[in-house]
Amino acid sequence: MTAIPMETADPYGLMHPERRKDPYTSYARMHRDGPVHYCEPWGAWLVVRYSDVTAGFRDLRLLSARTGQFGAGLSDEVRKMMEPLARNLASWTLFLDAPSHTRLRGLITKAFTPRMVETLRPRIRALIEELLDAARGKERMEIISELANPLPVIVIGEMLGLPRDDRHRLKRWSDQLAGLIGTGRPTPEQVKAGLGAILEFEAYFRTLIARRRTEPANDLLSALVHAEEQGSLLSEQELLSTCTMLLFGGHETTTNLIGNGLLALLRHPEQWELLRASPELLPDAVEEFLRYDPPVQFTNREASVDMEIGGKAIRKGERVMLMMAAANRDPAQFKDPDTLNVRREELRHMTLGLGPHYCLGAALGRMEAQETFAALMRRFPNLKLEPGASLDWLDSAGFRGLLSLPVVLGAEAR
Structure with a gap:
C-alpha cells in the first residue's frame, strides 16, 4: 500500500511539533474549510463547529466507552502489553456510558458539588499564600513548578488523604499518563510510559486502600473504600481506577488552566490591569481563560451507529473527536473569538463538556484558579513575563499546558 503523503493525510498540520505552540491557527483554517474533517494520522473525524460539538456531547449515539481506541494501529504485542492500562482506564467515568457511568459518578459527585468545594476555600487560600511566601524576597518565580503544579496536587491529595x-x-506518573491519553494515536513509547504510570498508581493506591480498611480516616479515599465494602458498589478495579482518575483529573487540567490563563494575561497587560482594578470580574475571567486557551483541547467518542455530522457520513465504530478548543474559537458563536476579553458576555464555552460527562471537578478547578489569580494580582501587581523567556509546551495534542512559565515578580505590595 502506498503511504499517504503527510501534507495530504494531515493538511492542517495537527501532527507538526509547531502546533504545540499555536493550534489555533489550524483551527481557524478548519473553520473556514468546513465543520468536520477526517484526520488520517489520528484515524478520526474532527468536529470543530460549536453547534456540532454541543450536539455531540448530548448525542447518545456517540459512545464514551472507547478505551479500545488507545491500541488502534499498534502491534498485537504492544496491545497485549497495554492490557493492564486498558483495564484501569476502562473503569474511569470519563470512559463509561450509563448505567455504569451513572453508578460510579454518583459515588463521587457529592465530594465535588459547589457547596462542598466552597468549604475548601479557606484551605486553598492558605496554600496559595504559603506557596507565594516561598518566593518572598526573590526577583523571579517559575510559576508552573512553584505554584501551578503543587497547588492542585496538594489540594486533591488532601481530599483523598494522601501524604503531601x-x-x-x-x-x-500523571505526566506520563497525560502523554498517552492526550494523543490522537499513541506511539509504543507513550504506551510503555503510560503503562508504567498505571502500574505505579495501582501499587501506590493498593497500599493506602489496605491501610484505610483497618484505619479509616475522614477523607475521600476512606469514603470510597467504605462504599466498596457496603455491597459491591465498587469493585477492586473500579476503586483503583477511580482513585487514579481523581488524582490525575484533580490536578492536571487545573495546573494548565492556571499556567495558560496567566500567560494570556501577561501577553495582554491591559486585561491584567482591568482585572486588578475590577477583581469582581475574576469568575468570568476564568471562564474566558477556559475558552481562550483551554487545558483540554478535545475529547473522543465512538459512533455506535451509522450517522451524519456536519454533512459527513460517519460509520459505526469510527472515531469522532469533539474539538472543544476549536469550538471555543468558532466565529459563528463568539465575537472576535481570537481576542482575550475578560468582560466577554458570551461565556458558554465547551471546555468542561456538557451533559452527563460535564467535568466532575469543574467547581474545584474554577475556585483554585480564581484564588490563584486574585493572590497574584494582590501581592505582585507588577508581575511580568520574564524577558526573552522560552516557552515550551507539553508534548500532547489533547492536553495543552506549559512546561515552565518564568516571571519577574516586581515589588511585592504591602
Whole structure:
C-alpha cells in the first residue's frame, strides 16, 4: 500500500511539533474549510463547529466507552502489553456510558458539588499564600513548578488523604499518563510510559486502600473504600481506577488552566490591569481563560451507529473527536473569538463538556484558579513575563499546558 503523503493525510498540520505552540491557527483554517474533517494520522473525524460539538456531547449515539481506541494501529504485542492500562482506564467515568457511568459518578459527585468545594476555600487560600511566601524576597518565580503544579496536587491529595510528600512522584506518573491519553494515536513509547504510570498508581493506591480498611480516616479515599465494602458498589478495579482518575483529573487540567490563563494575561497587560482594578470580574475571567486557551483541547467518542455530522457520513465504530478548543474559537458563536476579553458576555464555552460527562471537578478547578489569580494580582501587581523567556509546551495534542512559565515578580505590595 502506498503511504499517504503527510501534507495530504494531515493538511492542517495537527501532527507538526509547531502546533504545540499555536493550534489555533489550524483551527481557524478548519473553520473556514468546513465543520468536520477526517484526520488520517489520528484515524478520526474532527468536529470543530460549536453547534456540532454541543450536539455531540448530548448525542447518545456517540459512545464514551472507547478505551479500545488507545491500541488502534499498534502491534498485537504492544496491545497485549497495554492490557493492564486498558483495564484501569476502562473503569474511569470519563470512559463509561450509563448505567455504569451513572453508578460510579454518583459515588463521587457529592465530594465535588459547589457547596462542598466552597468549604475548601479557606484551605486553598492558605496554600496559595504559603506557596507565594516561598518566593518572598526573590526577583523571579517559575510559576508552573512553584505554584501551578503543587497547588492542585496538594489540594486533591488532601481530599483523598494522601501524604503531601508524595506529590512529586504522583505528578511524574500523571505526566506520563497525560502523554498517552492526550494523543490522537499513541506511539509504543507513550504506551510503555503510560503503562508504567498505571502500574505505579495501582501499587501506590493498593497500599493506602489496605491501610484505610483497618484505619479509616475522614477523607475521600476512606469514603470510597467504605462504599466498596457496603455491597459491591465498587469493585477492586473500579476503586483503583477511580482513585487514579481523581488524582490525575484533580490536578492536571487545573495546573494548565492556571499556567495558560496567566500567560494570556501577561501577553495582554491591559486585561491584567482591568482585572486588578475590577477583581469582581475574576469568575468570568476564568471562564474566558477556559475558552481562550483551554487545558483540554478535545475529547473522543465512538459512533455506535451509522450517522451524519456536519454533512459527513460517519460509520459505526469510527472515531469522532469533539474539538472543544476549536469550538471555543468558532466565529459563528463568539465575537472576535481570537481576542482575550475578560468582560466577554458570551461565556458558554465547551471546555468542561456538557451533559452527563460535564467535568466532575469543574467547581474545584474554577475556585483554585480564581484564588490563584486574585493572590497574584494582590501581592505582585507588577508581575511580568520574564524577558526573552522560552516557552515550551507539553508534548500532547489533547492536553495543552506549559512546561515552565518564568516571571519577574516586581515589588511585592504591602
